[in-house]
Amino acid sequence: MSRLRGSRVVIVGGTSGIGLATALAATEAGAAVVVGGRDPERLGQALELLGPGAEGHVVDVGDENSIEEFLDAAGTLDHLLVTPSRLVPVRVAEATEAQVRPALDLRFWAAFHASRLAAPRMTGAGSITFTSGIAGSRPIPDEAVAGASCAAVEALMRSLVTELAPVRCNVLSPGYVDTPLLNGFLGASRDEKVAAIAESLPGKRIGKPAEIADAALFLMGNDYMNGHVLTIDGAHTLV
Template structure:
């Protein structure tokens, strides 16, 4: 998975899976740009990356911001889209329609915008990697928003793989990974969920951001893989 001198943009790359991906790509020789909506997190992330790495403030929900990101970055090789907000998990009667619609803003429409404006700048052999989750095929209780968001991203992945060919477009569907996306779940409930997962998953462990980062790097270099959703879940979809 050599990425020497390849240019990689991680949109949502200042924490969790995105930052782990940026670090892993940089260790393999890539020239990395991380982008996120908050200047403080962008500056903090760049300090953890090797010299030559860049940070850009960009709101994935803002079309002009996304267009500017790629216009200013210029030609590059791989886009990883990991931008997202906290998981909206609750019973349907407790979720407002505006919150449900808002859940699509970054995870789906942000990915759609990123692909729209990235494609003109991707060099031959380039790829786009989007982010889904196992809720698309294995919805949890309270998943009336999370599951369709993930399913929409997976459908987008397949559609773009056809439309944007020969640019390769894939997605990673992550299982139980301990990141800030779980921040809105009360600490005790979050601990119980992860403890139960570690007890019952076939892998007998939950994921770390670095596990998903390795999947992203694999898809960057897998030249014969496109339109695929790569599931990294410790076996959750088997149980």
């Protein structure tokens, strides 16, 4: 029997990509799922996929008050997953603050506000999981901003392990995954770039959202996983 059965899982950024895949997997595991996203239309589409047992609310992850209203609507919870991110392909020497600040702010402040506001709403010793990415530990051309935001979230998690105890805190660090976020990052030459990335990996492919979702559920369901950055990248950090 799944260890998540009967639990309440709240996903900030749960209407597409890794967040939606995790919502689907958690629903299949018997959890009650609450998802949040900025776009009402996409939220409605996600709820159709998740079925009548799921719940969803619009949330602006860049707005502290909106996150608080979302969590108020979600109610008590056992597990929180925070996925919002934005990729800005730019070289530091050519970047402006106006270009990079939205990407830095989105990932960090979504994690910061969601975790501090969710912790008091948790039933017992729940879990908080953030998403980062391999750019936080492996230099990747044009992804310095993404790397900095990933590293910031990972550092935040380590402090929260003691501050929010007994709530467990972890980070899920994916490699390249076939999501709308990746499509927007790679642009018109997406297929060619994905093919090149896949060719460089031992498995000759990029990841699937469902594979990352499996790892997210593991972090939620294993009561001894705490203070860890779990990398799931097809060995990208080794090649």
